[in-house]
Amino acid sequence: MKLDPESIAEYNQTQLEGHQRKLSYWTQEVAKAEPVIQKLIDFQIAIPSWALGTGGTRFGRFPGGGEPRSLEEKIADVGLLHALNRASGAISLHIPWDIPTDPNAIRQLAAQHGLRFDAVNSNTFQDQLDAQQSYKFGSLQHTDPAVRRQAIEHNIEVIRHGVALGSDALTVWLSDGSCFPGQLNFRKAFDRTLSSLEEIYAALPNDWKLFVEYKAFEPNFYSMTVGDWGSSFLYANKLGPKAYTLVDLGHHLPNANIEQIVAILLHQGKLGGFHFNDSKYGDDDLTAGSIKPYQLFLIFTELVDGLDARGMNHATDLGWMIDASHNVKDPLEDLLQSVEAIQIAYAQALIVDREALEDAREANDPVRAQEILQDAFRTDVRPLVAEARRRAGASLNPLGLYRQLNVRQQLIGERGAKTVTTGL
Amino acid sequence: MKLDPESIAEYNQTQLEGHQRKLSYWTQEVAKAEPVIQKLIDFQIAIPSWALGTGGTRFGRFPGGGEPRSLEEKIADVGLLHALNRASGAISLHIPWDIPTDPNAIRQLAAQHGLRFDAVNSNTFQDQLDAQQSYKFGSLQHTDPAVRRQAIEHNIEVIRHGVALGSDALTVWLSDGSCFPGQLNFRKAFDRTLSSLEEIYAALPNDWKLFVEYKAFEPNFYSMTVGDWGSSFLYANKLGPKAYTLVDLGHHLPNANIEQIVAILLHQGKLGGFHFNDSKYGDDDLTAGSIKPYQLFLIFTELVDGLDARGMNHATDLGWMIDASHNVKDPLEDLLQSVEAIQIAYAQALIVDREALEDAREANDPVRAQEILQDAFRTDVRPLVAEARRRAGASLNPLGLYRQLNVRQQLIGERGAKTVTTGL
Amino acid sequence: MKLDPESIAEYNQTQLEGHQRKLSYWTQEVAKAEPVIQKLIDFQIAIPSWALGTGGTRFGRFPGGGEPRSLEEKIADVGLLHALNRASGAISLHIPWDIPTDPNAIRQLAAQHGLRFDAVNSNTFQDQLDAQQSYKFGSLQHTDPAVRRQAIEHNIEVIRHGVALGSDALTVWLSDGSCFPGQLNFRKAFDRTLSSLEEIYAALPNDWKLFVEYKAFEPNFYSMTVGDWGSSFLYANKLGPKAYTLVDLGHHLPNANIEQIVAILLHQGKLGGFHFNDSKYGDDDLTAGSIKPYQLFLIFTELVDGLDARGMNHATDLGWMIDASHNVKDPLEDLLQSVEAIQIAYAQALIVDREALEDAREANDPVRAQEILQDAFRTDVRPLVAEARRRAGASLNPLGLYRQLNVRQQLIGERGAKTVTTGL
Amino acid sequence: MKLDPESIAEYNQTQLEGHQRKLSYWTQEVAKAEPVIQKLIDFQIAIPSWALGTGGTRFGRFPGGGEPRSLEEKIADVGLLHALNRASGAISLHIPWDIPTDPNAIRQLAAQHGLRFDAVNSNTFQDQLDAQQSYKFGSLQHTDPAVRRQAIEHNIEVIRHGVALGSDALTVWLSDGSCFPGQLNFRKAFDRTLSSLEEIYAALPNDWKLFVEYKAFEPNFYSMTVGDWGSSFLYANKLGPKAYTLVDLGHHLPNANIEQIVAILLHQGKLGGFHFNDSKYGDDDLTAGSIKPYQLFLIFTELVDGLDARGMNHATDLGWMIDASHNVKDPLEDLLQSVEAIQIAYAQALIVDREALEDAREANDPVRAQEILQDAFRTDVRPLVAEARRRAGASLNPLGLYRQLNVRQQLIGERGAKTVTTGL
Secondary structure, X not given: OOOOHHHHHHHHHHHHHXXXXXXXXXXXHOOOHHHHHHHHHHOOOEEEHHHHOEOEEOOEEOOOOOOOOOHHHHHHHHHHHHHHHOOOOEEEOEOOOOOOOOHHHHHHHHHHOOOEEOOEEOOOOOOOXXXXXXXXXXXXXXXXXXXXXXXXXXXXXXXXXXXXXXXXXEEEEOOOEEOOOOOOOHHHHHHHHHHHHHHHHHOOOOOOEEEEEOOOOOOXXXXXXXXXXXXXXXXXXXXXXXXXXXXXXXXXXXOOOHHHHHHHHHHOOOEEEEXXXXXXXXXXXXOOOOOOHHHHHHHHHHHHHHHHHOOOOOOOOOEEEEOOOEOOOOHHHHHHHHHHHHHXXXXXXXXXXXXXXXXXXXXXXXXXXXXXXXXXXXXXXXXXXXXXXXHOOOOOOHHHHXXXXXXXXXXXXXXXXXXXXXXX | OOOOXXXXXXXXXXXXXXXXXXXXXXXXXXXXXXXXXXHHHHOOOEEEHHHHOEOEEOXXXXXXOOOOOOHHHHHHHHHHHHHHHOOOOEEEOEOOOOOOOOHHHHHHHHHHOOOEEOOEEOOOOOOOOOOOOOOOOOOOOOOOHHHHHHHHHXXXXXXXXXXXXXXXXXEEEOXXXXXXXXXXXXXXXXXXXXXXXXXXXXXXXXXXXXXXXOOOOOOOOOEEOOOOHHHHHHHHHHXXXXXXXXXXXXXXXXXXXXXXXXXXXXXXXXXXXXXXXXXXXXXXXXXXXXXXXXXXXXXXXXXXXXXXXXXXXXXXXXXXXXXXXXXXXXXXXXXXXXXXXXXXXXHHHHOOOHHHHHHHHHOOOHHHHHHHXXXXXXXXXXXXXXXXXXXXXXXXXXXXXXXXXXXXXXHHHHHOOOOOOOOO | OOOOHHXXXXXXXXXXXXXXXXXXXXXXXXXXXXXXXXXXXXXXXXXEHHHOOEOEEOOEEOOXXXXXXXXXXXXXXXXXXXXXXXXXXXXXXXXXXXXXXXXXXHHHHHHHOOOEEOOEEOOOOOXXXXXXXXXXXXXXXXOOHHHHHHHHHHHHHHHXXXXXXXXXXXXXXXOOEEOOOOOOOHHHHHHHHHHHHHHHHHOOOOOXXXXXXXOOOOOOOOEEOOOOHHXXXXXXXXXXXXXXEEEEOOOOOOOOOHHHHHHHHHHOOOEEEEEEOEOOOOOOOEOOOOOOHHHHHHHHHHHHHHXXXXXXXXXXXXXXXXXXXXXXXXXXXXXXXXXXHHHXXXXXXXXXXXXXXXXXXXXXXXXXXXXXXXXXXXXXXXXXXXXXXXXXXOOOOHHHHHHHOOHHHHHHHHHOOOOOOOOO | OOOOHHHHHHHHHHHHHHHHHHHHHHHHHOOOHHHHHHXXXXXXXXXXXXXXOEOEEOOEEOOOOOOOOOHHHHHHHXXXXXXXXXXXXXXXXXXXXXXXXXXHHHHHHHHHOOOEEOOEEOOOOOOOOOOOOOOOOOOOOOOOHHHHHHHHHHHHHHHXXXXXXXXXXXXXXXXXXXXXXXXXXXXXXXXXXXXHHHXXXXXXXXXXXXXXXXXXXXOOOOEEOOOOHHHHHHHHHHHOOOEEEEEEOOOOOOOOOHHHHHHHHHHOOOEEEEEEOEOOOOOOOEOOOOOOHHHHHXXXXXXXXXXXXXXXOOOOOOEEEEOOOEOOOOHHHHHHHHHHHHHHHHHHHHOOOHHHHHHHHHOOOHHHHHHHHHHHHHOOOHHHHHHHHHHHOOOOOHHHHHHHOOHHHHHHHHHOOOOOXXXX
């Protein structure tokens, strides 16, 4: 299905008065509403193609209906989200789940929805049906050069697909590691992984970036070969200037201070991109901002500060993506909630009184510093986010409109109740 | 395949001299070898039917070959393990994965292998193909009475299957909970779960036990309705004298002192059974003793002490089961390693000088108490475990013989390289 | 020093216009502002006497100046806080740090400040200079009956002091436990602790409550004898109807779902009181709401819901106290921030649309349930909190006024720059 | 007191027969006993001067008696340990707690005990009585250049003291960080810390090393400026070839894979030294090997492997030190237990069949790899450790002799029951 632009305009009309009242209160109180609104309009968060269907755990999966059955339908779904919120203007593909048979047609289709192609993702954590080699014991780290070769070639092929679609980054997430003490020679695993990454790096077009993602545990439960930011940084540094660390919020040990990691990586010029989600225990892949919204705000506080300090463009100089798993929510609703939570955190970070904050810091005044941060966090910035949407042609309330239009029912009607999308 | 008893005798002959030498050193040094050996012979650990195939994670599964294709083949596999180690004399079935069409025949088959049927396990964490109701939002806690009804009836049916097989306990593990703050009314979820359990409890034969298993997280990532020992104890206490708490080593928050939990539950008369495995991060379901062997020993130290204090029978008054997932190891080899690690921990716990330990405790002498525990833990009890096996007719080295006989290759020959067993 | 009421009125006058503007926007949008404001006025949070000085860690302590040198000065400090926010109308004493030589005079002094005496706290985690017995190896759990006797008598003495002051509850926090595996017989430690608590319980006046506090770790680093809510509940249940569990937010293992614990305890009629603080790693004792404000809100959501379900009075039927350690902030400023964060969380919990939330829950609609909760959390309730303060005669901005009046400088002038208060 | 060498010989005589029996069994079974014994003789673990007295927590301290009252008595205590085990031949001083007024005399005294001076430690986490500047808000990271200057000068002074004593390394542990979100500008804190470290590095003698220690949390409870191995590595790398990372086992987030960190750092040529202790929750500073002995073994497995791979000397090319806090044990007994646990782990790591292990790894055989590691771990290597002690002139059973000689009672007789040593 495609959203009728009229329906957005009509819906907004019914919400407009309340919105204006809230907004006018806002603009009365706060001077810098305008630049915040503009930054919100510019800020786009990529949607991964694998997050459009119901997710699951090793214990099972409870699919909903109307899930996309093809790459075209995935693009349609992201197009729908983008039509609703004008903040999801990119899609991140996963190979081999999303191999485009006709890249030009796919590019055109995406363009019709106003979407560009974000980082492409390789997959060496599963065995494909026709695979010669198995990744049971790793891919880029594998003891057998033939397995490494297959994994390297796969990544280079992913780059080729990405080039054809106009993407400009490759995200490498490795599940490589070990499940038991003794299983792995850590040194050799490191060297083999590095050497494999070097071959992939060499195949990277000049204007591309390579994102090295790290993860503390799962699916390997003793060691992960790219297990923390320190390891990822080490690899990225050895690879060269086009290699960066990618931070996924769910990929840390308990209690990690992620905002400090972000600040350090940005300060060292090695932060490349972001996977948003939320979690309480591990890589729970829950809706962004659903568990620790203050942490999300603190991360954005560091991002805004660090990007500004380096004169970087908020919207384009880092890769922004959601990476979540929708086990009990309608995937599209979950994504709408995630995008909104990210926008709220970003807006709150933008209204932090930076000058006062630096003053408080230099004066070693943690009470004042906390007041300044929490003043921004406690402020209800939703009118700004809604206004940014309105100006961009989106719905004042994407989720509300989604439900009012019975989108899921329409999708089930089109695609059936038992469709299963590829992905996790 | 079935193991030729001759092959065990022959193998043991080749190992006997070395074994005798080690054992004689042992019996020279330590007086109480004999009772320990006898207790080891009596101690049997149930094998769950779902642990006979390759496990997986949400990211994938890398099956090996020769996996059992039927309940009969699962029994054959456990029979094989038991023939090798004479310590795996029970099998724990899971319904609906293992519904026996002819219970008498199945019972006979098991008896031929020297196996009895341990606790039966219900499954309300997955939707079966023909199910009327979905467990997407829970089972015994569900807001809809029809879902609860289906889940209750399923549990009662599981009891019926168990009765037919000669089992005498039902293990209820609930994945019920919530993924997001707000999703669940904790009070109502508690009351509904309790009320559902009461109906199941009412259907329990007089000589049966009900094990209420708890788990901190996964597959629900915000709350679990039976989330910790306190909750499980609360349910078990309200249900009555046939209800007990079941402890799975992997179902705790980070850093939990499991041995203390075990001691308290045993002291309160509410410890019912055990699921052995090991883990570093969450419910990693690794080989018992592969990550924290000292913790396993400390748990057995409390078990032995607590069972003795209540005059309970080590071998029969608690349910002992392995619950692991074999993602990268041959499942049968993994189980052999688990059983051996459990036996070692048990043997070490048995040789602790209890009297001296109590003296040290009463004297508030943690240095001496630690010396006493670690003296037992540092002692190499493997000759005792091997001797117990030898006397019971098992292999002195089960894993060694398994490999020498190329069992996995034989199973692949019989069953094929691409079989997939039911289960996780 | 004592705050001149005039100064509050004057200060409020300068803030009034802005406040009215924000408030009128609020009352325009939301119908139920009035009952929320009234509940906020009634809600009082006790201040512990030991939180009025600079806290420290085992690595050191960096005292500020002007700390209270006596019980009288501690009462004056709490009086000051209460004058500023009219929400800190109770003080919680700690014996032996705060033994009142003339209880009547102390009672009168407190009354002059509008303060009542909250739960009294015993101390068996430190050795006093004149003590006959040492708590090095525990107190109520101790192997030596003479140590238990001393600890029991001390608790009974604390009750006597509390009676003299008009308090009506005793909080027992035990550091009892063990630092090393083997050190403790868990069963005996449980029984001895229970037996000791029974003696204390027997000495409790009829209208008193006994709060059994639990803590996962520190200062014992292997086991704590009252280590989790399950243990505390077990003790409280065995003791009788006047015994309750007390929850301190920082006393849990990583990732614990505290709001669920609160809901269960309240549902079982065994939640007695609360210690507010915040933490990232352990018992960090940071300012309430400074690390995880959403968790604080979720806890209040359960509290409000659970109290209402049992027809309990929010303000009086549970004990509310801050328990924090001020290592780098001015203690009084820290407490003002904590109280405000608690009030905000409480107000947000009060405006949750309960009916809609129950609807969403019954409909298994986690998307809607989250929207409802987050709508309340994202709402800026600070105008309501400020209005509650204004009506109660407090400052619209307690921290702002505190700083404007240079309270700390005045206290240093009165008391000196090098004072050290008793406590942690 | 000084130990009479005769007493060791006499004691050993009483133990000799049993020891010989155990050892002969050992040497019969295992070929490589001799080189292991030699390596154990060479391996010395430094004792920190602050670990000779009773430790404590923020909640209190329960001192024992006979604690050293001066640097001379601290050296005597380490000398006593070394006489007992011949494996504690170094002492690590802490400035300003141990400022030697006459370095030559101190050097001579140490030499008489067979001790050398290990890394010297600076202290910028406490304010000294005569300090001009306060470290309340950090030292090397401080916003105020005067504070940084004081901290830099202090470190340079510590180097001077170290040079005078014949030490050749400086350990810098910084408690710098922040307690609250917002308090710190992470970038500036990083740059200031680096710049301060550069000045200290510049003052380092040519043959010295600088150890940059990291810690995840405590005493700062929101962020630590050198918070993980990645940060420490970053600093060490920027500083130059004399700078290394120091690993303290208790300074990690929950569930961290420390052995992998060790392997990576060693592989990158940046591992400098080690602080041994054990923990369950945080920086619990318990006896080495008392909680997770298998982890200790796994770490040594990586150390031995990594050192050998780089052709490094086990005994001298890394700094080995205990860093523990003795809250409930006699400090000297605790240290004897720690040293023994470390020796056992080291000996077990030395007997791992490396060739077979590498074979198993290359064959992706985690079952066999685990068997190989656990075979070494399950072996009782205590006879080898005892033999190494015997040959070096130490007691076959240091703790046994310590107790038999009533050393603590003698020390109390000499020094009194109420002495308090400097330190934590």
